[in-house]
Amino acid sequence: MNQSPAPAVSISGLRVVRGSNIVIPGLDLALPGGIITGLLGPSGCGKSTLMRAIVGVQRITAGEVTVLGDHAGSPQLRTRVGYVTQAPSVYRDLSVAENLEFFRRVLGASRESVARAMAAVSLDAYKGRTAGDLSGGQFARVSLAAALIGDAELLVLDEPTVGLDPILRQELWRLFHQLSDSGTTLIVSSHVMDEASHCDELVLMRDGRVIAHEPPGRLLARTGAKDIDDAFVSLVESDMAVAK
């Protein structure tokens, strides 16, 4: 595949050890810009840790993470990278509008970008509501909207569709494709394998390691599996056979 020459994210020799637990033993990865990369794997496989390393809030033991040409977490990246944590991270005691207004001021973004973010996640009707009084799915969308403010070049979204109904999930994936079409790079994690078909490329993870990195169609063709779940299982089996 001929992608843009410099990858949006390049990782070499990333190692993360938490206490006596080796979360990521040693990981190399290059993610191209302008597309949606799906980060898939069972919970506890290191997806969130990898995403935290990309946005620069993870303490790493070794390795190098370069994002949009800069060292991950460096000050010049803080307006260029948007991040949504797995648990929604906005202020429960503020209204939707007050939350977004706060993040707008911190980012120095325009008021239009707040209106756009609110419309993108269909929260217009709830802007006066206290965030903590919203349903779980609505609350998660406030957190997502906060990351859309300021038109970041790279969006790192940790399980943005978890707990949403199928209609909303469809809507969000449509939004992610719109963002991707306009040049934004997205890294989206999920433990739901059937979201894989929405992604341009997949990174399958297990025990802190990347076991596959390719477009979903090619992954299915290579493994001869009928769906991504099956492909994952056959990859893990052949992986374990190699280990023996």
Added chain:
Amino acid sequence: MNAGISLAIAIRVVRQLRRDPRTIILLLVIPALLEALMYWVFDANEAVFQRIGVPLLGIFPLVMMFLVSSITMLRERSSGTLERLMTLPVSRLDLLAGYAIAFTAVAALQVLVASAVSFWLLGLESHGSVAAIIALAMLNAVLGVALGLFVSAFARTEFQAVQFMPIFIMPQIIVCGLFTPRGAMAPALDWLSNIFPMSYSYEALSLVAAGNSGELTLFRDILVVIAFAVVALAAGAATLPRRTP
């Protein structure tokens, strides 16, 4: 450091407080009511009220801002919003300054209400300027915020954060000179009171109330309080790493 971001954080913190009417009452009404309670308790011995009434005006902001800032920062740490802020163009200094601005502004309102009640309704008298008392009260509020932000790093839950009141704040209230002059306490307690910031807050406030505004001890006390606040803020900044395990 970015003044616009500090101000954005300050406005946000005040908005969060405003959403909680009970906290508003705690911060703005309770100190005035406690002054009235003191007046009533000592109605047979008015000299005591006259001695401690003014220092209390400055001790309340320290104690209350300690409480609310430690809990607000704890929520920031545990709700994931702190992690998000660390990926945004927010420096640790912006964050600490934002909190300090917000709570000092609230403390100013608090001391205005409590002073108005104490001086006009309760007949409290000060030989020093009321403006100086209000300024000292605001300085104490900054100290309270600084200490609160620092200790929030050592609590996992709001319940644990509240436990710092009896452990860390109550001993200071007891030995700071409010109940009995520090010089009249056992030497060990006198020595202990020397390492607590509130002792200097109390001494400064009582010096101003007695009309001794020119005294060197007052300036020393103010410097000590400022130093405690700066050290606590720096220690608080150290508890806010951008990268966490």
